[in-house]
Amino acid sequence: MLRLENLVKTFGALRAVDGVSIEIRPGEVFGLLGPNGAGKSTTLAMAVGLTAPDSGRVEITGHGSPTSPSSRRVLGIAPQALALYHDLTAEENLRFFGRLYGLRGSALKGRVDTVLAMVGLGDRRRDRVKTYSGGMQRRLNLAAALVHDPALVLLDEPTAGVDPQSRNNILDLVRLLASQGRTIVYTTHYMEEAQKLCTRVGIIDKGRLLGVGTVDELIARHGGKAVVTIERDDGAERVESDDPMVVVAKAAAAGGTLRGVRIDRPDLESVFLAMTGRRLRD
Amino acid sequence: MNAIVALALKDLKLLLRDRANAFFTFVFPLALAVFFGYVFSGMYGSGGEGVGQLPIAVVDLSGGPESRAFLADLQADAALEVTLAATQAEGEALVKKKKVGACVVIPEGFDEAAGALFAGKTLEVRAYVDPTRGAEGGLLTGKLNELAFRRMQGAFTDPAAMRKSLDNSRAALDQSDAIDPAQKALLFDMFDSITKAQGGLAAAPDGANAQGGFNGWKPIQVTVEKLEFTTAGRAMPTSSYAVSFPQGVVWGLLGCVMAFAVSLAGERAAGTLLRLTVAPIGKGAILAGKALACFLACLLVQCLLLLLAIGPFKVRVPDWGVMLLVVVLTSFAFTGLMMLLAGLARTEGAAQGLGRAVVLILAMIGGGTIPLFILPAGVQTFSKVSPFTWATISLEGALWRGYAWPDMILPGAVLLAFGLVGFVVGVSAMRWSSST
Ligand SMILES: Nc1ncnc2c1ncn2[C@@H]1O[C@H](COP(=O)(O)OP(=O)(O)OP(=O)(O)O)[C@@H](O)[C@H]1O
Numbered sequence: 001m002l003r004l005e006n007l008v009k010t011f012g013a014l015r016a017v018d019g020v021s022i023e024i025r026p027g028e029v030f031g032l033l034g035p036n037g038a039g040k041s042t043t044l045a046m047a048v049g050l051t052a053p054d055s056g057r058v059e060i061t062g063h064g065s066p067t068s069p070s071s072r073r074v075l076g077i078a079p080q081a082l083a084l085y086h087d088l089t090a091e092e093n094l095r096f097f098g099r100l101y102g103l104r105g106s107a108l109k110g111r112v113d114t115v116l117a118m119v120g121l122g123d124r125r126r127d128r129v130k131t132y133s134g135g136m137q138r139r140l141n142l143a144a145a146l147v148h149d150p151a152l153v154l155l156d157e158p159t160a161g162v163d164p165q166s167r168n169n170i171l172d173l174v175r176l177l178a179s180q181g182r183t184i185v186y187t188t189h190y191m192e193e194a195q196k197l198c199t200r201v202g203i204i205d206k207g208r209l210l211g212v213g214t215v216d217e218l219i220a221r222h223g224g225k226a227v228v229t230i231e232r233d234d235g236a237e238r239v240e241s242d243d244p245m246v247v248v249a250k251a252a253a254a255g256g257t258l259r260g261v262r263i264d265r266p267d268l269e270s271v272f273l274a275m276t277g278r279r280l281r282d
Numbered sequence: 283m284n285a286i287v288a289l290a291l292k293d294l295k296l297l298l299r300d301r302a303n304a305f306f307t308f309v310f311p312l313a314l315a316v317f318f319g320y321v322f323s324g325m326y327g328s329g330g331e332g333v334g335q336l337p338i339a340v341v342d343l344s345g346g347p348e349s350r351a352f353l354a355d356l357q358a359d360a361a362l363e364v365t366l367a368a369t370q371a372e373g374e375a376l377v378k379k380k381k382v383g384a385c386v387v388i389p390e391g392f393d394e395a396a397g398a399l400f401a402g403k404t405l406e407v408r409a410y411v412d413p414t415r416g417a418e419g420g421l422l423t424g425k426l427n428e429l430a431f432r433r434m435q436g437a438f439t440d441p442a443a444m445r446k447s448l449d450n451s452r453a454a455l456d457q458s459d460a461i462d463p464a465q466k467a468l469l470f471d472m473f474d475s476i477t478k479a480q481g482g483l484a485a486a487p488d489g490a491n492a493q494g495g496f497n498g499w500k501p502i503q504v505t506v507e508k509l510e511f512t513t514a515g516r517a518m519p520t521s522s523y524a525v526s527f528p529q530g531v532v533w534g535l536l537g538c539v540m541a542f543a544v545s546l547a548g549e550r551a552a553g554t555l556l557r558l559t560v561a562p563i564g565k566g567a568i569l570a571g572k573a574l575a576c577f578l579a580c581l582l583v584q585c586l587l588l589l590l591a592i593g594p595f596k597v598r599v600p601d602w603g604v605m606l607l608v609v610v611l612t613s614f615a616f617t618g619l620m621m622l623l624a625g626l627a628r629t630e631g632a633a634q635g636l637g638r639a640v641v642l643i644l645a646m647i648g649g650g651t652i653p654l655f656i657l658p659a660g661v662q663t664f665s666k667v668s669p670f671t672w673a674t675i676s677l678e679g680a681l682w683r684g685y686a687w688p689d690m691i692l693p694g695a696v697l698l699a700f701g702l703v704g705f706v707v708g709v710s711a712m713r714w715s716s717s718t
């Protein structure tokens with residue numbers, strides 16, 4: 001669906017994206033996980049043809065370059081920074097963006113109604129965007145990327161700075177979009193979101209793609225062992241193991257009073273730590 | 283095309299919804315035009331009190347009692363303000379200097395004709411009008427016909443004048459060979475019966491007959507001709523509002539230029555430019571949409587001001603064709619200027635700064651503050667660097683300088699050039715990339 005080949009982008013001396021290659025398959029939810037400044041947004045900008053790479057190539061399968069008119073019709077991007085007209089209503093924003101894609105008449109009205117319902121803003125459609133809460137604006141920002149019914153949807157940190165209610169709405173929406181057969185690229189620095197939503201995840205840091213795979217694959221490859229913490233009266237004992245339940249069973253069999261047992265399974269956070277020596281969020 | 287229109291409509295909507303922008307683009311210029319017009323009313327022309335009196339020059343070449351009576355009628359008419367001129371040349375000169383709207387000539391044969399109306403003589407009056415005062419030409423034609431007709435009626439209602447006229451007519455008829463004897467006899471009979479009736483009032487022909495009937499007898503002939511001359515540079519404003527409305531337009535155009543120059547940088551900052559860029563419409567369409575919005579706003583503000591000027595403030599537009607040309611060219615020029623600013627300014631702040639530093643000054647020297655024509659000659663020359671100056675000149679040309687099409691060539695070309703240069707430089711300086 002989308003092929004990124006050896007993308008490089010520098011800003012002055014900074015290599016913001018440094019040789020990123022990803023092949024995104026039709027119908028998958030691909031997560032691009034990385035900390036602030038990792039190069040996620042810059043990668044997306046190159047993927048949709050907003051920024052020209054210094055070197056490397058982007059191809060939308062079947063449509064060629066992302067700047068070709070046919071690519072633009074299948075691409076939908078919800079930028080990280082809200083990109084909305086605050087003095088227009090939600091409906092006016094969506095109608096306007098829809099018209100840019102050649103929609104008009106009842107087709108336009110139908111799409112606008114559909115996406116407003118998808119993001120749960122139907123009842124506020126005639127209010128100006130500037131009167132919206134941050135979470136509502138985020139949801140509308142997403143709706144604006146969907147109004148022309150794109151097959152490939154790129155969401156740049158769609159849950160940044162939103163309340164739990166809007167976040168859940170957005171996560172449900174991503175699942176819905178995936179169930180409709182759309183291909184989704186989702187950037188985030190919340191590993192829980194990547195873990196919950198994504199079929200595959202790419203881990204990016206300092207412009208480099210450190211690993212790609214399903215969450216399980218990544219954890220198996222880079223997550224290390226689970227940590228079992230066994231607390232007794234005389235203190236706590238930490239045991240690393242690939243099979244934590246065996247450790248727990250042994251500890252129970254060994255007798256004595258167990259005050260507590262905790263199993264810390266490796267997650268994407270551990271993967272990131274193993275790969276970079278740093279935590280995802282500081 | 284659909285996309286360009288959508289872009290432009292969106293921008294106009296945003297302009298109207300932004301209170302500050304809408305105020306500076308539409309309300310402020312209007313208020314200014316009305317204020318300046320009010321403060322300086324009475325300084326120029328007939329002020330804002332509508333058509334008022336039409337100043338005319340009158341040349342009496344006949345010099346008899348009838349022509350003097352006709353002159354007195356003209357002077358007594360509330361709609362006319364009469365200046366006497368000795369010769370037709372002198373009268374026409376007054377028209378060309380815009381001191382009067384028309385020169386009325388009472389020809390040499392007026393008294394003679396008044397005395398022999400029944401002999402087929404015609405009361406003739408000629409007028410030469412300022413071509414830029416079309417409506418007044420019509421008014422004058424009506425007035426002259428009315429007063430000449432009154433003169434003719436006078437010849438019938440005053441018994442002495444009547445008898446004299448009949449005698450003269452009889453004599454003329456006697457000598458004429460052109461008229462068929464039977465008809466002659468009939469007319470003599472009529473003259474006799476009128477003379478017998480003494481007052482003759484009852485037998486006097488009514489107005490319609492007098493003017494049209496009697497076998498092609500045409501007792502009154504008023505000819506109105508337009509004088510051919512160019513007034514460029516010599517004219518004076520017809521009212522203070524004719525001066526203040528172009529000033530208002532300058533501020534309105536400034537408002538449009540500022541609002542839209544900032545709007546492109548604003549879209550870049552707000553990220554909406556990014557959405558426009560990823561839409562399948564092309565950069566040309568984005569710029570065209572912005573330009574169309576600015577162009578429409580420029581048209582709108584000018585039309586609004588113009589409507590107010592010709593409506594409540596009774597400013598006259600002599601030639602709507604020229605006015606239309608001016609409004610369109612001005613809108614084009616300032617759209618170009620907006621594109622230039624938008625292209626040069628990378629950020630909203632830069633656009634605003636450039637706007638304040640450069641455009642505001644250009645507007646001030648371009649007729650926005652002090653009317654151009656009262657500036658000293660040197661300053662007037664210098665002010666030609668400002669596109670606002672050319673807009674002002676053109677608007678004044680269309681409103682009161684009496685510009686005809688040929689007079690528009692220079693200012694029109696300059697406005698066109700400003701617009702084109704603005705477009706070309708602005709578009710080539712435009713930056714698109716912005717991070718997501
Ligand atoms: N237009 C630009 N000019 C200069 N530097 C830039 C520009 N855009 C991005 N950068 C730099 O490139 C690096 C990558 O930025 P990018 O926005 O892609 O990161 P990100 O992964 O999206 O981060 P975040 O999670 O904070 O959004 C950063 O160091 C950033 O400062």
Ligand SMILES: [Mg+2]
Pocket residue numbers: 040041042080156157
């Ligand atoms: Mg980012």
